[in-house]
Amino acid sequence: MAGSSVKPTPLLRDELDIVIPTIRNLDFLEMWRPFFEQYHLIIVQDGDPSKTIKVPDGFDYELYNRNDINRILGPKASCISFKDSACRCFGYMISKKKYIYTIDDDCFVAKNPSGEQINALEQHIKNLLSPSTPFFFNTLYDPYREGADFVRGYPFSLREGVTTAVSHGLWLNIPDYDAPTQLVKPLERNKRYVDAVLTVPKGTLFPMCGMNLAFNRELIGPAMYFGLMGDGQPIGRYDDMWAGWCMKVICDHMGWGVKTGLPYIWHSKASNPFVNLKKEYKGIYWQEDLIPFFQSAVLPKECVTVQQCYIELAKQVKEKLGKVDPYFIKLADAMVTWIEAWDELNSLEDKSSKQPNGTSK
C-alpha cells in the first residue's frame, strides 16, 4: 500500500451528472467552468417555466422546467416540489449516470489556506471512490487519505471499510444556519478550514445540506427524495434535511458509508432570515418529533433494496408521524409516488417521451 506517488483522481466524466436547481440565472457557472466544463449538467428550472434561463456557452446540458416535469411524470409530478430547490431531485431521477453532484447557484469556488482554488468535484469523487468506516471511529479521520492511516486499536477486520454512498461537503463564508441563528448572528462567517473528511458513524444522524453534495446514484438515488416543500406546502428549507435522515437510516441498514467534511465551497448569498423563519417555523417544532422517529426507525431485514427500504420508511412515516401533522400523510404518499416514478423512469431506456426543454452540446 505504500508509495509516494499519488494516483490522479479519475474524472468520471461519463459517469457523473451535475444537477443544479435554479430560479434566477446560472452566472455562477462561469467561475466553475474549469472544473465543470467536461461534465454533463442537468439544470432543473424552478418557478415560471416561460422564463428563459441562459446557460453560459460551452456547457453540455439538459434543462427541465415545470412543463417538462409535468409532461414527463404526468400525475406523479405532484411529488416534485414547486418554488423550492427541492425540485432538484427531479434531476436525480432523470439522470442516467452512476454519480450525482449537486450544487446551489450561489456557491462559488473556495480557496484553501494556501490560497489555491479548491476543485470541489474532484474531492467529492475521491470521497465517493474511497471506502468509508462507519463501524469504528478513526481518530485520525479519513484513514485512506495520503499521509493518514488507521490508529492503534483499530481492528484490522474493519480496515477495508465499506462503499461510500454519500459525500457531504461544507461551506466557507455564509454558514448554513437556521433562521433563528441567522437572526442572532447575522455577521458570523465560517472562516475555519477544517482539513478533514470523516465518516459519520453508523447509527448517528446529521443535518445533510444539499448545497454541496455528491452521491452514488446507482446505490442510494431512490432515497434522495427531497420531499414536499415550497408552494402550497406548510414547510420549506427542510428538503435536504428530510432526504438526509431517510438516506442515513437506509445507508446504515444497507451497510454503506456517508462522509462529511471536505470539500469546501464558497457560499456567497445569505438568504433573508425573516423569510427563512416563516419557511422553517413548522420544521423547528416538527423536528423534535422527527429526530426520535428517525433515531429509532428500524427497517426489517426483508428490505433488501433501497426502494423497499424507502417504501417501508414511508409506511412508518404515515403511521407514526401522521399524528404530528396531516402534512406527513401527504409526504408519505409523495414518497411512494417518488419511488413509483423512479422505477418507471429508470427501468427501461425509453427516451422518446423524455426530451427536455433545452439541450446544448
Next chain:
Amino acid sequence: MPLANINDSEVDIVIGALQSDLTSFMNEWRTIFSRFHLIIVKDPDLKEELKIPEGFNFDVYSKSHIDRVVGSSSSIVFSGYSCRYFGFLVSRKKYIVSFDDDCIPAKDSKGFLIDPVAQHLANLTTPATPFFFNTLYDPYREGADFVRGYPFSLRNGVTCALSCGLWLNLADLDAPTQALKPQQRNSLYVDAVITVPSRAMMPVSGINIAFDRESVGPALLPALKLAGEGKFRWETMEDIWSGMCLKVVCDHLGLGVKSGLPYVWRQDRGSAIESLKKEWEGVKLMEEIVPFFQSMRLPQTVATTEDCVIEMARTVKQQLGPSSPVFTRAADAMVEWVKLWKAVGSGSSPL
C-alpha cells in the same frame, strides 16, 4: 486562551515517567506546566532516580508509594504506562490532564505554540453533543454554531467527561502500520474538536488526554495488560481498553467524549518493527474487544461510574474470559480498581 471559569488549582497534570531524565521534557513544557500542580509517577520498573528540573510545583510517587497503597497481592499492575493511573488515583482535583513523557508542545498551522492544557480544559468545560452530529463540528467554538436542521432540544449539550487529543510527527499508529510506512509522519493539522457520537466506539489513545476526574475517574482503569507489554505504545493496549470502558460508561450516563484538538508533538522513539516482532497479541485481541464493547448495554439501574465498571467487569469475565486469561485478569483488575478507588481515590485528604 483565557479560561474564566477554571481555576488552575482545579487541575492536576499527571505524567507517567518511563524515562528517568525528565529534564528536557519538563523544560519544553515549562511555560505551560509551571502554573499547575504536577503529579509525576515513576514507572516502578525504572531503577534510576528521576531527574526533574527546578521551578515546578510537583509531587513524585514511586514504587514504594504504590506498594504501600496497593499492597503486593493486587491484580492491578502499575508498571509501564499504567503507572499514571496511580496518579489519577491519588489526585484530588476535578480535572486531570495527562501526556506521555515523549511528547512536547506542538505548533499550529500558523506557527504558534499550542497550549494543549488550555485546549483540553476548554473542551472539558464546554458541552459535548453526542446525540446528533453537527457538521460544523464543535458548535461552542468561536465562529461556529449549530447548523440548520440541528434539533433545538439538543443544543444544550451534555457534560464533556473526556477530551482526546492528537499527535503531530509520530502518530499513534499500531506497530504493523508504522512498520509498513516507516517514514510516515503526521503533518496534517485538523482544526476541529468533534464530539464522538453516542454508541460510536473509538480507540482512545492515552498519549494526550484529559478528563473530568470527579465524573468518570473510576472508569479510567489499568486493566488490560498484554503478555508482552512493554515500554513503547506499540507494545500496549491498556489505554485502548480503558477508553472503551470509559466510552460505554459515558454513553450510558449521558456524558460526552470529544476528539481532535489539541495536538502535541510526539517524538520519535523506538522501532515499530522491533515492537512488532515482540508484541502482536494486542492487534489480535482487538478483533474480540471491539464487537464486545459495541454491543455492551448496561442495565438502567446502574447509575454510578463505579457500578458501571463493576457491571462491565462481570460481563467481561463471563463473555470474554473464556477466550483468554488476559480478559479474566482484566476483569479482576477492574473490580480491584473500584475497591481501590473507593478506599483511596475518593475523599478529600491526599495521600
